[in-house]
Amino acid sequence: MLTDVETKSVSPVFVGRSTELATLRTALTRATTDPQALLIGGEAGVGKTRLVEEFAAAARRRGAVVAPGGCVEIGADGLPFAPFSTALRRLRRELPDQFAAAASGQEEELARLLPELGAAAAREARRDEQGMARLFELTARLLERVAAEQTVVLVLEDLHWADASTRHLLAYLFRTLRTGRLVVLATYRSDDIHRRHPLRPLLAELDRLRTVQRVELGRFNREEVHRQIAGILAREPEPDRVDDIFERSDGNAFFVEELAVAADEGCCTGLTDSLRDLLLVRVEGLPESAQRVARIVAEGGSTVEDRLLAAVARLSEDDLIEALRAGVNASILAPAPDRDGYRFRHSLVREAVSDDLLPGERSRLNRRYAEALEADPTLVPADERVTRLASYWYHAHDAAKALPAVLDASVEARRRHAYSEQLRLLERAMELWDVVPETVRATLRPVDYAEVYPPCGCTPEQAPLRYLDLMAEAAVAGRLCGERERSMKITKRALRLLDEEPDPLRAAWFWVQRSRLTQSLARGDGWAELGTAQELVRGLPPSEVHAEVLASAASWSMLHEPGPEAMAAAERAVEYARMVGCHDIELNARLTLGGLMVDAGDIDTGLAEMYDVKERATELGVDMVVGRAHVNLPSVLEGVGRSEEAAGLLRDGVDVTRRLGLLDSEGWVWGNLAESLHSLGRWDEAARAAHHAQRSEHSAKPRAGGSMRLAYLAYDRGDMAEAARRLAEARTFFGTHDPMPQ
CATH class of the missing domain: 1.25.40 (Serine Threonine Protein Phosphatase 5, Tetratricopeptide repeat)
Known part of the structure; x- marks a missing residue:
């Protein structure tokens, strides 16, 4: 409705940032051969979004598809996966055929990120500790396939507001993307990253990745401020005015805009240097109805939809339009780029307006948002509705x-x-x-x-x-x-x-x-806790909890103290799980039982049991047992000298665990494959497999297995120093509290 309104304070001239823009363009060129990952940091108002917009325009001119997504702040709450959902939605709209082909067969799982792909998988995450990892793996493969022939730029803004799941997914992509003409670009507000900010550990982790480039935006110098003011005013500014604005803004691009417009409109006299006053002075110059609408938008979240705003504002349509027009004309509000709604042109102004609300005013506005959304759930996108309603009611007290x-x-x-x-x-x-x-x-x-x-x-x-x-x-x-x-x-x-x-x-x-x-x-080692659990269920009727306690005890014993007691626990776990109809516990316990049978010398029966569990778990879709079967069964085969059979099963296991997103299982598979290849005398292949086990996305113990295998290889090759180094590395991964036999 108001998309054609011009904003006076935004300079039509792109100022400075030539080095940073060149870095981004170089990454776009390199993306034709390898995925590129970049982080852009800078204080609020320094010009991160303007740089990204300029780069996005250049990327589109070169034929790339740009898929932007921003982290959404609702009070203190971030929406799960919000920037990825928005970016994937744009990608699907821009490249429908490629997206459909890339997502084919995985729509139900990917619907957790993009609900319009269909109903999310009915099989929930119960006992599926790798559910998130599987979703992350599918997302990475989706992006690689979509970008196989077409350059794609994925832009994720405002990471300082990112929910934890978004941070985890971004870190996973930065670590694992291997193919595709893909640029992943993320921005964050560096002055918000205090010592306890949840983004800080992620930034430290990404700094250690050679594949991630960091771009830090500094403030403008006097010459750049001069050019920015000239672009805003469409004329040469007086030198004294430039000096004054440069001194007061300290080169922050957004403050330059605010001060330049305030001075041009004659508001300079009496304008304090307080940041809050600087941000509020032009809001307070709006008509009262526009100020009221600005306060409502500020409390609604990063973006407020047209119809939701109308329901909360309770103004006539004409009055609401006039209030919005005043806010947009003053460059305070702007139409949202990805939906029918409005947002503050700069988040700093929204934060200042929100902070200026009285406590009772804030809770009353949140109540009105909640009541409007309860009355008409279609006012916001379906994938945001539940989270936003929870936030509104919570902040309504x-x-x-x-x-x-x-x-x-x-x-x-x-x-x-x-x-x-x-x-x-x-x-x-x-x-x-x-x-x-x-x-x-x-x-x-x-x-x-x-x-x-x-x-x-x-x-x-x-x-x-x-x-x-x-x-x-x-x-x-x-x-x-x-x-x-x-x-x-x-x-x-x-x-x-x-x-x-x-x-x-x-x-x-x-x-x-x-x-x-x-x-x-x-x-x-966790045994004392399991012992307490066993005492608590002793003598009670069969139940799912009873079966799980027995299965956990049997699995622990298989690794630490295999023998008759462990086998008896596994047999009882199978029996109890069958009584209560819990297939995943039954299959898990049967897999343990098969391994214990082999250990006790009943090799053929034990292996037959384990093979049957693998097939049954695959048929029923019990992914965790499928992953464990591709680890434990080959390990048992290797233990009885059937290395070739183990290696074949492990090669299948790499594909299976990767497809299911079972990261730790994949790590164990690679380590076991290295062991079998070592036994077969294929040492170079074994070393490559061991290095795969050490990939950073695997947790400590699978990586320890890779280090152990590299230690054995170095020992057999006579390199004692390397063997000692790898052994010490394995010990750091394994720790000292759980001295398992291996």
């Missing part, structure tokens, strides 16, 4: 409305494998729990919100949702997203609560989680 909305958002985050966001939302739900009336909590059911945690003693339809259910979901979400310390704290707290209200099944389930966390945090 209405706990009774916020708790169900936050829980709905946590389920949506889990469905999309956005486990970091799920954890944050569940922690918010736990914060709200005690202030919500019991009558509201009684309406909530585990069947709607709790997936990982079945032992409630009655059907989900009968049982009310409990605080412990939220803790269980949060503990698993924390483990899956790598927040193991937070997960451990939640688990310990849950066990303290269960000391006060004994519930053996729930307690046993939490002790299994604690065992896993203890091992992954290298604080012990």
Whole structure:
């Protein structure tokens, strides 16, 4: 509606940045042979977006497809995968045939990023610890295929607002993209990256990758400020005016714009040097209705849709248009580039306007946003609806409305494998729990919100949702997203609560989680925790928890103390899992049982069992067992001298685990392949496989396997120094708390 309105403060002349623009153009040229990854950092207002826009225009002139996406801030909440969803949506629109071919067969999984591809896979992430990794792998392969013949520039802006899942996916792409004419470009606000900012560890990690280029934008010098002002005013500015603006802006491009326009409009007198006052002075010069609309837009998020804004503003259509026109004419608001809506032209102004709201005003606006969205869910894109509603109700300080909305958002985050966001939302739900009336909590059911945690003693339809259910979901979400310390704290707290209200099944389930966390945090071998879990279920009727406890104990024993007790635990785990109809636990326990049979000397029976599990797990789509089968079965084959058979199975395993996105399983497969190739005398091939096992996206223990194999190879070649170095490397990966036989 207002897209043709000109903005006076934006210079039509692109000033400076010749070196940075040349870097980006060089990356575009190099992308014809290898994917390129770039990070652009700079303080707020320094000109990151303008540089990206200039580069994008140049890339389009050279025939590239540019797919932009921005991180979306809603209060303090980021939307899971928001920039990737937006960019993929644009890519699908620009290259429909290539996109359809690249996504073929994986639409259900990719729908977690782009819902319009179809319904997300019905098979949820229960016990599928690699769900996020599989989604990341499919995304990487999708981009490589789409960019196989056509240069694609993926632009992800405002990483300082990125949700954790977006950060993880970006890091994965930067580490793993190998083919395709692809440029991945991300921007972030460097002055926001304080010591505890969640983006800081990612930046440090990416700095260690030789494939990632960092571009830091500095402020303009006086000559560049002079050229910028001349472009804005369309005339030569007075030297004194340039000196004054340069001194007060300190070369920040956005402040130059604000000061130049303020001075040209006669507002210079009395304008303070306070950043907040500088940003608000032109907003306060708008008509009252336009100021009101600006305040509403500021609290709605990074972008507010037309119809949602109309519902919240409660102005007549003509009055709303006039208010918006005033805001756009003043270069304060701008039409959103990717939807029918409006945003602040610069986020600094939005933040200043939002900070200027009174506390009661902020909560009232959030309530009106929430009520409007509840009344008409079509006001916002479907993939944002649940998260935005949760944020609006939470910031409206209405706990009774916020708790169900936050829980709905946590389920949506889990469905999309956005486990970091799920954890944050569940922690918010736990914060709200005690202030919500019991009558509201009684309406909530585990069947709607709790997936990982079945032992409630009655059907989900009968049982009310409990605080412990939220803790269980949060503990698993924390483990899956790598927040193991937070997960451990939640688990310990849950066990303290269960000391006060004994519930053996729930307690046993939490002790299994604690065992896993203890091992992954290298604080012990996890056996004491499993022993406690076994004592808790001893004598109880068969249940899913009982089967899982037995299967976990058998798997631990297979690696640490194989023997009759381990085999008995595996047999009972299979029996119990069959009784309660839990196929994934049954298959996992059968795989352990097969390995223990071989270890005990019943080689043919054990191998037949393991082969059958591999086929059955593939048929049923139990991906974690499929991955484990391609690790354990070849390892057992190698152990009985059938190296050629093991190597063939492992080559298949590389393709299978990569296709399923099972990163750690892939790492173990490469390490085992190196071992079998070493046995076959194909040492150079073995070394290449071992190096594959050491790829940085694999976790520590699979990488340790690669280091061990390289140590053996160096030893056999007589290179004692290299063997010692690789052995020390393996020890650092394995740690000291879990001295497994290998």
